[in-house]
Amino acid sequence: MNLVSELALKGKQAKDAAYxxxxxxxQIKDKALEAMAYALVAQEEEILAANALDVEAGRNKGMSNALLDRLMLNKKRIEEMAEGLYALVSLPDPIGEVVRQWRRPNGLEIGQVRVPLGVVGIIYEARPNVTVDAAGLCLxxxxAVLLRGGSExxxxxxxxxxxxxxxxxxAGLPSxxxxxxxxxxxEVAQQMMTMNKYLDVLIPRGGAGLIQTVVKNATVPVIETGVxxxxxxxxxHADLDMAENIVINAKTHRPGVCNAMETLLVHQDVARKFLPHVGKRLxxxxxxxxxxxxxxxxxxxAKEATEEDYQTEYLDLILAVRVVDSFEEALAHIRRYSTGHSEAIVTNDYLRAREFTRCxxxxxxxVNASTRFTDGFQFGMGAEIGISTQKLHARGPMGLNEMTTIKYVCYGDGQIRQ
Amino acid sequence: MNLVSELALKGKQAKDAAYxxxxxxxQIKDKALEAMAYALVAQEEEILAANALDVEAGRNKGMSNALLDRLMLNKKRIEEMAEGLYALVSLPDPIGEVVRQWRRPNGLEIGQVRVPLGVVGIIYEARPNVTVDAAGLCLxxxxAVLLRGGSExxxxxxxxxxxxxxxxxxAGLPSxxxxxxxxxxxEVAQQMMTMNKYLDVLIPRGGAGLIQTVVKNATVPVIETGVxxxxxxxxxHADLDMAENIVINAKTHRPGVCNAMETLLVHQDVARKFLPHVGKRLxxxxxxxxxxxxxxxxxxxAKEATEEDYQTEYLDLILAVRVVDSFEEALAHIRRYSTGHSEAIVTNDYLRAREFTRCxxxxxxxVNASTRFTDGFQFGMGAEIGISTQKLHARGPMGLNEMTTIKYVCYGDGQIRQ
Incomplete structure (x- = not known):
């Protein structure tokens, strides 16, 4: 197939399907999700065989073990993908929800109704599980979803x-x-980023490089899942035992994820009491x-930290540590280096807790909790497609509601504007 | 001042002000709005003198009368700008609203709190009143707002x-x-469109050309106010008297605005009864x-309509008219030509009303009302910065709520992730 026409054709088909x-x-959407989950497991041999070829090609190309591990599927991983789809079935369908509805003085009733975005484009890298996750959330x-994964x-x-x-x-979903x-x-990825005619939104999933490329090149509205x-x-004024638990948890529970702590700031008044012990434990x-x-x-x-350390999202068992003179210096440090994802204060001071949450x-x-909770399931929203660090449309965990938009449905009896 | 440095300097100042x-x-924001309104009228001579120079320069350059009229200020127009600011004072401040807050099984309380977007960039054309409107809504x-108006x-x-x-x-707002x-x-407009470091969102206000330029070139997230x-x-199954009133209103109440009707579709069963009379009135x-x-x-x-007529937003006393065979053909026409702004059906058929609003x-x-109601004031939201026809973040009238984002504020007692 001509490659430009592949995109255009699939874009048009996606638009028709979205309608x-x-x-x-x-009912039908949930039936389809169940059928997809069932089929994944029932046809796992076929998927595993294809995956084995990808893994072999990756190994021949000298792909790192970490990347090969991300790429590799096995029965357990396919089961997990299927479970993710089953989990979506039990969540309430946000579509059709009347967020609010009110009556104007002239009798016109205006309802704000939740509707799908339309066609969602996903550009992602080597993890094949994103294919299933993203398709499930979109459906x-x-x-409709147009997926563009990595060549690996x-x-x-x-x-x-x-x-x-x-x-x-x-199961009854449109082709x-x-x-x-x-x-x-x-080239095709480039083209997809400017396919405003068919795509309503583009969500890049992957490393910082991929995300920046999409943000820079897309004319389709992008939701940035961030660093x-x-x-x-x-x-x-922290409870230091509580602080220790939170620090250990935020750094070591799962260091490779975006809500893990990367820098620890400690007020000078408690540094001497707090740091030696927590440092040793870490x-x-x-x-x-x-x-x-x-x-x-x-x-x-401990090694000496450089300016670069404070800027770095390690995603690893490395932690920058800084003693600050004051609460204000902590705020200033966070303001300078934060990527706007998750920030925590441990304190029993009411005013500082309030100021921290406001500023x-x-x-x-x-306040007094680990940053590791920034997650759709932990927030009680269910599955998410990522954590948005931008401010438009979605901020924080992007669950089902964030994959929707609204329209105004207005019911009248012949109202005209005076 | 070096012009690149003007942008960077003002961007940084805006970011600091936004913080x-x-x-x-x-209280302080409302006091500032009142002070701005008061100052506009108190210092109108200065503004009118500057405006007179713009108008003179425009006239010398051969600017059209329509454009000159948009550019020109007088005492009444300055008073209207001031009134717009006073009207904002009486609206509730959306900032700080806890949209919802819930408690997780582990006791962590999660609140979704409305906060400002940060720094809003506005790129607009010749109307000086946008300067005041946009500044008021942003404040x-x-x-913080960074305004970039036209050279005229x-x-x-x-x-x-x-x-x-x-x-x-x-009045106490940060410089x-x-x-x-x-x-x-x-060049400077171009640069502003990619100033992600300082701008959180960019809103173009003006004609389709300006908006498309911004959408195509911006890496800063854009909200598109559309065609x-x-x-x-x-x-x-329409009440034809009601239909006539709605048609006349939607076309003639104010033909130059984006929610005016541009194409009338009539079911063939009522065309003979409906069109001759309404056509004559129009x-x-x-x-x-x-x-x-x-x-x-x-x-x-009537003249013959071309394909182009169905695609055109006339913004003028011109109307395309088409007789359709069926309800389905009307839906298909709208699907093909609609820009996703405002669409109306006049019918007493329950199923068709439901299907129209859904599809x-x-x-x-x-349903049974004029398209002219798509407007912040008519919807009861108060002042708006435009009508969004995109699906991300804001759709329809962009009032105060749409100029905000949310953050999650999480209150804990030492919760860590298990």
Whole structure:
């Protein structure tokens, strides 16, 4: 197939599917999600065979073990993908919700009604599970989805989409609801980013490089799922046992994710009491510490932190540590280095807690809790497509509601404007 | 001043102002709005003198009378701008609203709190009143604003911003809350569109050309206020008197605005009864009619409509008219030509009313009412910055709520993730 025409054709099919999807009942959508989950497991051999070819090709190309692990599927991982789809079935369908409705003095009734976005484009990298996650979230919310995964996973993605698209169509969803762009060239990705005619929104999922490329090049509206350079600030009025638990949790519970702590700030009044012990515990858990001069004097074996350390989202067992003179200095540090993801203060001071929540400009601001809670399931929203660090449309965990828009439905009896 | 540095400097000042504005009380913001309104009238001589120079320069350059009229200020227009600011004072401040708050099983309380967007960039054309409107809406919602108006109005805009920025600062708002980019070159506008470091959102206000330029070139998230190719469909089950009133109102009440009707669709079963009379009335009101062959047979003096007519937002006393075979054909016509602004059906058929509201993909969908109601004041939201025809963040009238974002504020007692 000519590659430009692949995109245009699939874009048009997605648009047509989206038109029909907007009116389809929750029953049919849920039936389709169940059918997709069932088919994934029933046809796992086919998917695993395709995946084995991707993994082999990756190994031959010298792909790192970490990347190969992301790429690799097995029965357990396919089961997990299926479980993710089943979990969506039990969530309420946001489409059709009347967010609010009111009557104007002239009798016109105006309802704000939740409707699908339309066609969602997803540009992502090597993890084939994104294919299923994204398709499930889009369908549950009545959106058609156009998927464009990385070349490393193309065989896996083709096998997965073949299985789930057929199951969805069989269950009654319009053909074209789930499609994969099979050309993984850069040119086609570029073109997809400017396909305003067919795409209503574009969501990049992957590393910072991918996300920046999409933000820079897209004319289709983008939702940016972002980088998390997250801080925990231990105030002079903190409960230090609580602070220790939160710090250990925020750094070590899962260091490779965007809501993990990357820099610890400690008020100078409690640094001497707090840092030696917590530093030792972190080191015992294999966390490398990079500190300011005052930190170095309190934690044996810590390296000196550079300016770059404060800017870095390590996504690893590394932590920058800085002793600050005051609450205000902590706020200033966060303001300078925060990427607006998740920021925490540990304090029992009422005024500082209030000021922290008011002044810190981030998707999630915590008082006396770990940053690790910034997550759709932890917030009680269910599955999410990512954590938005931008301010338009969605901020924080992007669950089902964030995959929708609204329209105003106005009921009249012949009202005209005076 | 070096022009690149003007932008960077003002961007940084706006960012700093936004940080402070986020915590400023409604009282101070409202006091500032009142002071700005008062100052506009008190210092109108200065503004009118600057405006007279703009108008003179425009006339010398051969600017059309319509454009000169948009550019020109007088005492009445300055009073209207001031009234717009006073009207904002009486509206509730959306900032700080807890949209919802809930408690998780682990005791963590999560609140979704309304906060300002940060720094809003406005790129607009020749109307100096946009300067005041936009600044007022941004300040009321705790946003700093960076204004970039057209070169034709630069003296007027400088005079206005000088007056209102001084009044706002005097009333207690941070310096840098309202700023004008004084370099009106294309290069600086270009640069502003990619100033992600300082701008949180960009709103173009003006004609389709300006909006498309911004959408195409901006990397800063854009809210698109759009074109309205709006339809009224008169169904076979319509009350024809009601339909006539709605059609006349939607076309002639104010033909130059985006929610005016541009194409009338009439079901063939009522065309013979409906069109001759309504056509005559429209013609008496100087509306030029461009119709399909069946329309031409029913309305004397109508011209033949071309494909282009159905695509055109006339913004003028011109109307395309088409007789359709069926309800489905009306839906298909609207799906094909609609720009997603405002669409109306006139019918007493329950099922068709339901299907129309469900299937038509537009910011506002009407049953038995004029499209002219798509407007912040008419919807009861108060002042608006435009009508969004995009689906992300804001759709329909963009009032105060749409100039905000949310953040999650999480209150814990030491919760860590298990």
């Amino acid at each position: 029909k999807l907007a009116s389809i009942s929750s 549950k919310t009545g959106n 996973a193309i065989r896996s993605n083709m096998a997965i989409v073949k299985v789930i698209a057929a199951a969805a169509e069989e 074209g609801s789930i499609q994969l762009v099979e050309d993984t060239s850069r 998390g350079n997250c801080h925990v600030y231990v105030d002079s 080191q015992e858990m294999n966390v490398e510490l990079r500190g300011c001069p005052r930190t170095l004097a309190l934690i044996e074996g 810190v400009d981030a998707a999630a601001v915590y | 402070k504005l986020a915590s400023i009380s409604s 009321k919602t705790g946003n 109005a630069i003296r007027s805009n400088m005079a206005i911003v000088k007056v209102i920025a001084a009044a706002a600062e005097e 840098g809350s309202i700023q004008l980019v004084e370099d009106t070159s294309r 309205g190719n709006c339809h009224v469909y008169v169904d076979s 013609q008496e009101m100087n509306v030029e009619l461009r119709g399909c062959p069946r329309t031409l047979a029913l309305i004397e003096g 038509v993909d537009a910011a506002a969908v009407y």
